[in-house]
């Protein structure tokens with residue numbers, strides 16, 4: 321399998337955009353309409369799996385195998401962290417879009433990316449999970465247009481959502497997709513698979529972006545509407561966080577083998593033998609289980625995450641009617 325450097329070199333050869341404001345930006349201009357689709361990858365540097373799929377999209381656009389009449393921009397957001405095999409170098413880039421004046425590498429990068437994101441009609445941010453996931457999923461606070469575009473991708477049936485007024489990060493820490501939503505445009509995240517290169521991640525990224533471009537083209541040409549496009553794709557299955565298990569004691573430890581979307585039953589023990597006992601308070605799936613590094617005594621090493629895992633459950637009613 322190729323290395324990240326080889327995929328970055330391939331991107332460089334495809335980007336053909338000397339006028340770009342940002343070093344790791346590729347822009348396709350179809351010339352027929354102004355609808356601007358923006359896709360990002362490597363916002364978390366070591367979530368590299370989408371890049372080969374992105375290069376396939378750019379190759380297909382160049383050869384004419386794929387067409388798009390509007391403007392399509394791809395950015396590789398944090399290749400420096402990717403090459404260091406890290407999530408970020410100084411600060412989490414996906415929290416820096418409210419901090420565009422800072423000096424950290426990721427603050428400066430957010431300031432470079434923000435003007436590009438600000439011109440998106442729709443924005444898709446391609447991520448991967450730290451641990452494995454039983455299935456890919458989209459994630460965004462409830463937003464009707466994000467729901468419709470997430471359906472249009474036809475790449476993940478699971479959607480992790482929450483009522484629109486519940487923030488994800490702390491105050492002032494703005495995610496890339498949140499930055500776009502705050503400007504009144506749909507922006508959302510697709511979690512493809514566990515971080516790293518895989519055929520699964522490449523194929524899913526390629527499929528999602530191809531479907532996004534095809535639908536955006538038809539909508540911009542006026543031959544269809546977003547409602548019609550979404551209605552032709554399968555409905556999503558909506559999940560919401562029902563329980564957050566706080567990481568109150570460094571000795572807390574999940575039992576082995578838990579990943580994203582692992583089914584759990586109410587009362588099931590989630591802790592490892594010989595560590596403080598905690599159970600799933602309700603039946604659902606696990607999300608973002610964490611296995612931090614530990615010292616010789618078994619205590620998690622700082623910085624300890626605020627949560628050791630979440631339990632998500634299916635939203636009982638369609639969010640479009642329940643939350644609006």
Ligand SMILES: [Zn+2]
Pocket residue numbers: 363364367447448
């Ligand atoms: Zn990520």
